[in-house]
Amino acid sequence: MAKTSSALVAGSDAETIVAGTHGDPFAVLGPHGDKIVAFQPHAARVWATGAAGEVELARIHPHGLFAAKVPQALAGDYRLRLETADGQDLVVEDPYRFPPVLGELDIHLLVEGNHLRTFEKMGSHCVTVDGVAGVQFAVWAPNARRVSVVGDFNGWDGRRHPMRKRVEAGVWEIFIPGLGNGTVYKYELIGPHGNLLPLKADPYGHYAEVPPKTASIVWELAERDWQDGDWMERRHSRNDRHAPVSIYEVHLGSWRRVPDEDSRSLTYLELADQLSEYVRDLGFTHVELLPVNEHPFSGSWGYQPVGLFAPTSRFGNPEEFRAFVERMHQNGVGVLIDWVAGHFPTDSHGLAQFDGTCLYEHEDPRLGFHKDWNTLIYNYGRREVQNYLVANAVYWVEQYHIDGLRVDAVASMLYLDYSREEGEWIPNCYGGRENLAAIDFLRRMNEVVFGEHPGATTIAEESTAWPMVSRPVYLGGLGFGFKWNMGWMNDTLRYISKEPIHRRYHHDDLTFGLLYAFHENFVLPLSHDEVVHGKGSLLARMPGDDWQRFANLRAYFAFMWTHPGKKLLFMGCEFAQGREWNCEESLDWHLLEYTPHQGVQRLIRDLNHLYRVEPCFYELDTDPHGFSWIDCNDRDNSVLTYLRRAKVQDDIAVVACSFTPVVREGYRVGVPYPGFYHEVLNTDSEWYGGGNVHNGGGHQAEEVPWHGHPYSLNLTLPPLAVVVFKRER
Structure with a gap:
């Protein structure tokens, strides 16, 4: 017979367990010496069953808390047999009988901020523990009073699977038997003041529901038999500053659509075939993808990501994105991705106020809020946050064979007064405007990426005169492989947009860039930013009649391709799209029925060929x-x-x-x-x-x-x- 409830579980523990407010559920639930305690609110009766016998657990709380004294042998190896209210007989594993998920070395490295592969331990992972298959979960939320995993598997009931807190690291963890790939889940947290927070997506989730849904999905990235070995062996020479680098910038959702199927976007697998062949045919050496991280708002083009470790599910699953990268490599095309480490959105299911406090962001809006984008700024001075971002950089290069990261909005990270008026920012400890923590983070990120994967590269979108952006850290630089030349882009676009009769008065706009062309390893960018927000297309900015507009554009492209610096061109510009880019629609492929547009595309193909076969145009670009x-x-x-x-x-x-x-x-x-x-x-x-x-x-x-x-x-x-x-x- 079971003991009375007061002898097995303290009354206060029983009440907080059934209420879902207990901060240390593993101290109560599961086996403890010669007793077993289980919370099964949907069960009428519960037994502990195993090789050592079977013992019925007594209901010690009317809301579903059961407990009993059992033989020591049974407490060491048992399952729970449940009789539900509707008469079903079920045998289930008890998550609270399993050991901790994270080892002592993991905890040490997390606390230290030096765990370069946190993605292998944090988040959700399909594992087998003591011969039992399931999913382990781990999430950083040091200030939460309780964290639970919720999903369809437990009726989204936060009382059912509260996690163990590893106090020394502020990490909550649990192994839940029986779950696997495809499990939809979120985290339910009680904040430091006892308030229930909005359900949170997993910061380390590898996969997510298709927006507007926001839950994470368990997806274990299995060992892949990659078929791009030739590319990977030689990619260091493809990304080198002495190599021809000609980049085709792509928004996957609008490059090409399927008009016969409600104008849907292509999938990763369809893009693997069509985009790789197109880019190879035109002679580009790389594609650069606007952010593929999961993001709730399509209109942000990916620049407000929530799932930093998840390729967006809009076009397929993570394995299909891997196949996309692999196919690109097989066709001789490198894959760069835009990487957003400068800010994150305020969506309630994301990182904002993650555990009820400013965990990933700064508490003071003068340090932690971007007015321009209505986003939050990472607290780079917090070692766990820096570790999260550095590990993410490693993750994409390592797990997806990404060839490089183009880091977005670096200037906004470097300057504390970026887009701020007097009194809206806080100087650093020396009274200056430089964000010392962000500088430290960028240098560390670059050192780690180049150190762990020497064949990969990084590119800074940095729009100021900050020195030595693309110089090694050991020389005092930020450590990037390349830097976008925003000055060249602004000057030359201003020049080419003017009527030819006036150009003599603006000649310096073309020549000024050569005064600093070799101060950095530059990429000349004609990016998506130049064909949005009312700027019109590149063709629309050319002066004159139709013949002159196309002639101007062709001349401008040839000037760009023969100018020192690597090249980047946004999709659609290669065939002179006439209208401004719209992320919700396909490019205007029908224009290729017309000779002038065909001519521009032919020119880009020939420019890329000339650039790649003639060393004088690339060997000494920098x-x-x-x-x-x-x-x-x-x-x-x-x-x-x-x-x-x-x-x-x-x-x-x-x-x-x-x-x-x-x-x-x-x-x-x-x-x-x-x-x-x-x-x-x-x-x-x-x-x-x-x-x-x-x-x-x-x-x-x-x-x-x-x-x-x-x-x-x-x-x-x-x-x-x-x-x-x-x-x-």
């Missing part, structure tokens, strides 16, 4: 020895001429850019070496939709000194065009 002006001062004619060089110094190309709608005959350009110079690209070619003013295939250098060189070429410059000549070696 080295001043790879570029020299021939003449940067011909503002009256709006003409620029320059040389590009490979590591072998006589491997050169001559570039002449003419930005007025005038044919210029007999335009002499100095060159350093004799020989024949082939015209290898002409944006005025009829193949691209131009007027076909050309140089008859090329010119022999004449021994006529010009522009400080002993030889020169007598060229014909087409209108609104760029011509490229490659010296025959």
